[in-house]
Amino acid sequence: MQTVFSVGTDALAYGMVLFVISIGLSVTMGLMRVVNLAHGAFAMIGGYIASYAAQTLGFGYAAAILIAVVGTIIIAIPVERFLYRRIYGAPELTQVLMTIGITFCVIGIANYVFGPTLKTIPLPDTLRGPVDLGFRSIAAHKLFAIACGVVVAGGLWFLIEKTPFGVKLRASVDNAAMAASLGVRTKIVYAVSFAVAVGLAAFGGIVGAELLPIEPYYALRYMVTFLVVVSVGGAGSIPGALLACLVLGGIDTTGRYLLPEYGEFFFYLAVIAIVCTFPRGLLGRKK
Amino acid sequence: DTIKIGVVGPFSGPFAIQGKNFKAGIDAYMALNGSKIGDDDIEIVYRDVPQADPAQSKALAQELVVKEGVQYLAGFYFTPDAMAVTPLLKQANVPLVVMNAATSAIVTKSPLIVRTSFTTWQTSAPMAKVAKERGVKKVITVVSDYGPGVDAENAFKTTFTAEGGEVVDSIRMPLSTNDFSPIMQRVKDSGADALFAFLPSGPTTLGFVKAYNDNGLKSAGVQFLAPGDLTQESDLPALGASAEGLLTTFHYAVSHDSAENKKFVEAAQKAIGTPAELSFPSVGAYDGMHVIYKMIEATGGKQDAQKAVDAVKGLAWESPRGPVSIDPESRHMTQNIYLREVAKADDGTYYNKEIVTFEKQGDPGLAAAK
Amino acid sequence: MLRDLAGLAVILIVAAIGFLLFPNNLALLTRITAIALLVLSLDLVTGYCGIATLGHAALFGAGAYAAGIAAAHFDINDPIAMVAIGALGGAVAGLVSGAVILRGHGLAQLVLSIAVVHLFHEIANKASEWTGGSDGLSGISPDPVFGVFEFDLWGHTAYGFGIALLVIVFMLLRILVRSPFGMLCRGIKEDPIRVSAMGASVQGTLLRMYVISGAVAGIGGALNAISTQVVGLDSLSFTTSAESLVMLVLGGTGSLFGALIGTVSFMVFKDFVSAVNPFHWLTIVGALLIAVVLFAPKGLYGTAAQLLNRSRRQ
Amino acid sequence: MTAAPLEVTDLSAGYGPTRVLEGVSFSVAAGSRLAVLGRNGMGKTTLFATIAGQTKRYGGTIRLGDKELGNMESASRARSGLGYVPQARCIFPSLTVEENLFVGLKDRDRSAIEEAYDMFPRLKERRKNLGSQLSGGEQQMLSTARTILGKPTVLLLDEPLEGLAPVICEELMAAFSKLAAAGDMTILLVEQRIQSALDFADHAIILERGRVAWSGAPADLSGQQDVVEKLLGVGGLH
Amino acid sequence: MSAVFQVQNLKKSFGGLAVTQDVSISMAPGDRVALIGSNGAGKTTFVNLVTGHLQPDSGKVTLGGGDVTSLGPTKRVQQGLVRSFQVTRLFADMTPQEHVALAVLQRTGRARRILGNFHAMPDVMAEVGELLHTLGIDHIATRKVSEIAYGQQRLLEIALALALKPKVLLLDEPAAGVPQSDTPRIEAALAGLPADLAVLMIEHDMDLVFRFAKRVVVLAAGAIIFDGSPQDVTKDARVREAYLGNYANDRSAA
Numbered sequence A: 001m002q003t004v005f006s007v008g009t010d011a012l013a014y015g016m017v018l019f020v021i022s023i024g025l026s027v028t029m030g031l032m033r034v035v036n037l038a039h040g041a042f043a044m045i046g047g048y049i050a051s052y053a054a055q056t057l058g059f060g061y062a063a064a065i066l067i068a069v070v071g072t073i074i075i076a077i078p079v080e081r082f083l084y085r086r087i088y089g090a091p092e093l094t095q096v097l098m099t100i101g102i103t104f105c106v107i108g109i110a111n112y113v114f115g116p117t118l119k120t121i122p123l124p125d126t127l128r129g130p131v132d133l134g135f136r137s138i139a140a141h142k143l144f145a146i147a148c149g150v151v152v153a154g155g156l157w158f159l160i161e162k163t164p165f166g167v168k169l170r171a172s173v174d175n176a177a178m179a180a181s182l183g184v185r186t187k188i189v190y191a192v193s194f195a196v197a198v199g200l201a202a203f204g205g206i207v208g209a210e211l212l213p214i215e216p217y218y219a220l221r222y223m224v225t226f227l228v229v230v231s232v233g234g235a236g237s238i239p240g241a242l243l244a245c246l247v248l249g250g251i252d253t254t255g256r257y258l259l260p261e262y263g264e265f266f267f268y269l270a271v272i273a274i275v276c277t278f279p280r281g282l283l284g285r286k287k
Numbered sequence B: 001d002t003i004k005i006g007v008v009g010p011f012s013g014p015f016a017i018q019g020k021n022f023k024a025g026i027d028a029y030m031a032l033n034g035s036k037i038g039d040d041d042i043e044i045v046y047r048d049v050p051q052a053d054p055a056q057s058k059a060l061a062q063e064l065v066v067k068e069g070v071q072y073l074a075g076f077y078f079t080p081d082a083m084a085v086t087p088l089l090k091q092a093n094v095p096l097v098v099m100n101a102a103t104s105a106i107v108t109k110s111p112l113i114v115r116t117s118f119t120t121w122q123t124s125a126p127m128a129k130v131a132k133e134r135g136v137k138k139v140i141t142v143v144s145d146y147g148p149g150v151d152a153e154n155a156f157k158t159t160f161t162a163e164g165g166e167v168v169d170s171i172r173m174p175l176s177t178n179d180f181s182p183i184m185q186r187v188k189d190s191g192a193d194a195l196f197a198f199l200p201s202g203p204t205t206l207g208f209v210k211a212y213n214d215n216g217l218k219s220a221g222v223q224f225l226a227p228g229d230l231t232q233e234s235d236l237p238a239l240g241a242s243a244e245g246l247l248t249t250f251h252y253a254v255s256h257d258s259a260e261n262k263k264f265v266e267a268a269q270k271a272i273g274t275p276a277e278l279s280f281p282s283v284g285a286y287d288g289m290h291v292i293y294k295m296i297e298a299t300g301g302k303q304d305a306q307k308a309v310d311a312v313k314g315l316a317w318e319s320p321r322g323p324v325s326i327d328p329e330s331r332h333m334t335q336n337i338y339l340r341e342v343a344k345a346d347d348g349t350y351y352n353k354e355i356v357t358f359e360k361q362g363d364p365g366l367a368a369a370k
Numbered sequence C: 001m002l003r004d005l006a007g008l009a010v011i012l013i014v015a016a017i018g019f020l021l022f023p024n025n026l027a028l029l030t031r032i033t034a035i036a037l038l039v040l041s042l043d044l045v046t047g048y049c050g051i052a053t054l055g056h057a058a059l060f061g062a063g064a065y066a067a068g069i070a071a072a073h074f075d076i077n078d079p080i081a082m083v084a085i086g087a088l089g090g091a092v093a094g095l096v097s098g099a100v101i102l103r104g105h106g107l108a109q110l111v112l113s114i115a116v117v118h119l120f121h122e123i124a125n126k127a128s129e130w131t132g133g134s135d136g137l138s139g140i141s142p143d144p145v146f147g148v149f150e151f152d153l154w155g156h157t158a159y160g161f162g163i164a165l166l167v168i169v170f171m172l173l174r175i176l177v178r179s180p181f182g183m184l185c186r187g188i189k190e191d192p193i194r195v196s197a198m199g200a201s202v203q204g205t206l207l208r209m210y211v212i213s214g215a216v217a218g219i220g221g222a223l224n225a226i227s228t229q230v231v232g233l234d235s236l237s238f239t240t241s242a243e244s245l246v247m248l249v250l251g252g253t254g255s256l257f258g259a260l261i262g263t264v265s266f267m268v269f270k271d272f273v274s275a276v277n278p279f280h281w282l283t284i285v286g287a288l289l290i291a292v293v294l295f296a297p298k299g300l301y302g303t304a305a306q307l308l309n310r311s312r313r314q
Numbered sequence D: 001m002t003a004a005p006l007e008v009t010d011l012s013a014g015y016g017p018t019r020v021l022e023g024v025s026f027s028v029a030a031g032s033r034l035a036v037l038g039r040n041g042m043g044k045t046t047l048f049a050t051i052a053g054q055t056k057r058y059g060g061t062i063r064l065g066d067k068e069l070g071n072m073e074s075a076s077r078a079r080s081g082l083g084y085v086p087q088a089r090c091i092f093p094s095l096t097v098e099e100n101l102f103v104g105l106k107d108r109d110r111s112a113i114e115e116a117y118d119m120f121p122r123l124k125e126r127r128k129n130l131g132s133q134l135s136g137g138e139q140q141m142l143s144t145a146r147t148i149l150g151k152p153t154v155l156l157l158d159e160p161l162e163g164l165a166p167v168i169c170e171e172l173m174a175a176f177s178k179l180a181a182a183g184d185m186t187i188l189l190v191e192q193r194i195q196s197a198l199d200f201a202d203h204a205i206i207l208e209r210g211r212v213a214w215s216g217a218p219a220d221l222s223g224q225q226d227v228v229e230k231l232l233g234v235g236g237l238h
Numbered sequence E: 001m002s003a004v005f006q007v008q009n010l011k012k013s014f015g016g017l018a019v020t021q022d023v024s025i026s027m028a029p030g031d032r033v034a035l036i037g038s039n040g041a042g043k044t045t046f047v048n049l050v051t052g053h054l055q056p057d058s059g060k061v062t063l064g065g066g067d068v069t070s071l072g073p074t075k076r077v078q079q080g081l082v083r084s085f086q087v088t089r090l091f092a093d094m095t096p097q098e099h100v101a102l103a104v105l106q107r108t109g110r111a112r113r114i115l116g117n118f119h120a121m122p123d124v125m126a127e128v129g130e131l132l133h134t135l136g137i138d139h140i141a142t143r144k145v146s147e148i149a150y151g152q153q154r155l156l157e158i159a160l161a162l163a164l165k166p167k168v169l170l171l172d173e174p175a176a177g178v179p180q181s182d183t184p185r186i187e188a189a190l191a192g193l194p195a196d197l198a199v200l201m202i203e204h205d206m207d208l209v210f211r212f213a214k215r216v217v218v219l220a221a222g223a224i225i226f227d228g229s230p231q232d233v234t235k236d237a238r239v240r241e242a243y244l245g246n247y248a249n250d251r252s253a254a
Ligand SMILES: Nc1ncnc2c1ncn2[C@@H]1O[C@H](COP(=O)(O)OP(=O)(O)OP(=O)(O)O)[C@@H](O)[C@H]1O
Pocket: D015, D018, D020, D038, D039, D040, D041, D042, D043, D044, D045, D046, D047, D087, E146, E147, E148, E149, E150, E151, E152, E177, E179
């Protein structure tokens, strides 16, 4: 019984970390319909900035997060303006090509600027070390990640489903020309959504850095994981992504506990099973 | 004349730092020993194979031999990449100096291969003795599920069982594992006194070590034993405090205390640019260059692979890692293996502190394979 | 028909130029040929059927391992027999992965394909008795072609053999894509529901194409195994899959020439910059990809063809 | 809002290398109703799409009220008072009916959506449905209602009756007439049912291969049998 | 004559909305039926149910005496039940010629051939040319569909259905979007159909309906409220109120 609880806690924590990092991708991919393989690159940029701010400039954790999120968005603005704007509505494969190209460049530049070593973001004392839950101990930063996941999920869901901005965004994605003809300033809507997605990526990159450490290859190393999580949940669906992260985190964690040598099999078989049963993702948007 | 040496390694991609160390070791050697032997200029031609990719490795090696006309092939971080070029050597009349790839069997694939690094068997087996000596009875092994991981598991298991210890469970986890909490839970549940682990150097080691701490294994007194890949110097700044006290066995520590090493480290750190990035592949490359220089001297710059290899059989010298020699039989290095502990230096940085020396270790892996 | 002959002539001329300009780089050229077969095969499902996949290396790797295992474990060393076995292995892998991948659409399909290639990879890693696991499968030593032409260090035989395979496959594929079957596949790419409303079976057609595509990729894999005499896990990796997709899109999907041009330009460019600067070539390749999207959005071939058409009309 | 005049001078436009419109000029006075007629593929949709800013304009000017629309983006045109109901409907498939209408509101208050429901009660019943789940005719209603909610001063209607039941067509044409009569909107209408279009409009133009081939009052057209036959391809009006 | 096509007690609802309520229709060879009804009455849904693009909640569809309810759309087409789409579904990158050729090849069992080319099959080329000519779109036979006007696409949509030589043909608003000048083409094409073919047409263009149909079925809120001759339908008060409006008056006046 204790084992079940224990594995369950791990699953929850891992799932939430995945969620925080990938949810921005759900926005670009599900709502803006851009297969954004460079998502990890923005998460990584966030991580690097935070690490630099905390390690080298000596800012505190919260300040480092803020600086990193804002910094990443600032970096992303010209990228959106000159590159992404060209591929909105383009065929998926073109988007793949462009975003992989961006990823390569970011990796190369990160390697050049920061070197190939791992970078860490020092945690404040409150988030450091294990916390005793009674039946087991868990890293404090994982509890923090869970909390972040809950807040981000709620906030984002509200933004997209309940605000006028959310409606305009979804309309622009369905048919940009028509939305424009109804007076929606689609360029601005897109730019803002992109900034939100990138900001979330940066935030996730920082919060998840304890599990997925920051290094230049980060941008490609976890690309598949993000892609899988978002699609299994149903791109564009916040509750879907959350559910997918929890389910996949659960399967992955249980698999690694029970039969670690076949962990990979479990994970991908589960992905296949879920995708075959729910071709639009667990809670995918209907088209 | 110009004698060209073709070096294949991961100079970009996820293992770029290891390739960078190759280059640092080579640059350091040439800075200290000149880039001329007799009248011949030595030129290095680099080729990049970012991740294990034997086909690409072979194509590039072939290109190096045929187009660039290299007389020596060297480098090779990954075993399959080294394996792939072995069939070429004879026809090309080129010796291969393996500067890293660590599977025992490589040297058996051709008589023209010399290895100046280590094997996973070689660095892992002594750990079993350490465990035994420290009174550890039950061990659980946790390794990444690929060649070197399996080697490490077998090396430790064979030696530890022979010493009378018990391996209670062996876990092989996929290379792609990010979250090690469930694994640590397994370790806890197994009731072992110690954990023997192998993960390739790099990002995943961070999560692994942190999980070891965060899941309360450290505080529960479960010892952490591993070959030195897990605490390579370039990862230590990130691993930081969480790695303090970890025990590893390895053939080289940047902190090794010898005049030879001081000289090497100074030159290599200059070559690599960022001193903290210096790690073990550099010494394999440095010694590899030493061997190649000796080969060139012996052949007088003429292309004669067999003669070159024969010339270094039994060669012994003082390497930055300590005294080493090339075993004439296997053409692999006989060297000291050190038990190290991650310790904090006065300046607040962490380093691998050598505490026990196992002298003149051969490769037990080759014997085990027979 | 005229374009077929022209295409054939272009391939042969390019092959000959490659041979003359880079007589010392034949290993690379052979590798390009093998990858070109993989990209052609990918074009069949992605360009002609609209199936998004990031797992196509599974078919390539299956062919490589099939040929490699036949040689290393069963002593089947005749290169032509090895190619046949590779094609078969690829076709079977095509059947299996097609059966899975075709259950999804769009993004789901992409993810299924990723899952499939990872499973293949994991299986090959686990079955190390047969595959050599992460150390790679070695011990492949193909006999001379027709008992005469030895596989040598300079790679003359391998190159000739590769080009011969490429030409044969290319011609067969030209016929295939213009056949009624090829047209049906293009129809499915545009609108599967319309095709089923015509009474044609969408799944059956696509699966069939997947098997054909598997055979083509398998031939590429076998060529790779024969020419390099090793097979590594990378041959069925996600990275190889993604790279082949990048090459295809670079050249332009939905045309066999696009597949060839994409492969050649990507591989040559990459080889060139990574030789010039092994440490930072990734940035330059990234910039190339971005530039292609910005200035040649339909891929190199697609955009060139478009420009040509336009200037012809005016 | 009060209706604005629209003036098109020497407009040419098309798709990439294919020119579809050549030197089209006409003007519509504020509050009046223009029928744009022409056979299949003569460029009616292209004309509207160009005015709305969705097709490439090669030359010429478009004036709405006192504004020149030439290089304005679609969104700004809409905000200057242009309303466009495209032939292909272009409802947002993944939005609900209510959300579709919301997008059309521009900056008006959400409660204004009720106006659309008054116009098409059917939409109210289906308010929670996704756009993709509507029947063909319901989509047509939604498309029209959505644009009208934005209170345009010039309204472009591209075959708004397509796929609607006869009763609804009548109601809709009556509604358009009312809007025009109230002086709220200038309306341009493309419609295949020529008679309906002529009954509605106070002026008509006929496009032929991208040029204005005839222009005049609807009543005049009934008299010109040859024009009707040549330019519209129908045997006669009824 | 016995029924070639029969629908019994077909039911379908989406969530709480009953879109098809207990619909039964049967058609004999040679029937010309018009299915009319106000927007959202469930006509398209009915076609989707019959063709297998949607699964009914209950009910049965038989074709030529055999139960096809559990078959997929493809199988039904192969048995001669063909439809056209209300919103055109065409292959944007292909030409009208290729479209029709594909349909002909499929019908004649040659669509899966991996050798050969339809340009070299005289019978296919002849049939394609003839069909395109009948519908008046032969002049754009080799343009890409994405570049031809909507009305022309509608005509092509019909050509595709005809190329399959069905036994039962379901046309969903074939004339919507087709200019008045071109509706005669559609009528001509329909008039040229084999006499033993059963046709069901959904259409809001009442002129066309009355010229074409020998029988009219009216659907309202998912249920059949009228099934009878065109003469009678204009006299039915419910139909007039729910659907025809003034049209009925105009017609009786004209
Ligand atoms: N996207 C496009 N690319 C190229 N040509 C096009 C495109 N869309 C339309 N055309 C061409 O432009 C011409 C005019 O088309 P348009 O749609 O404006 O005609 P229309 O008068 O509205 O016809 P309809 O009555 O069928 O709606 C047609 O000949 C058509 O082939």
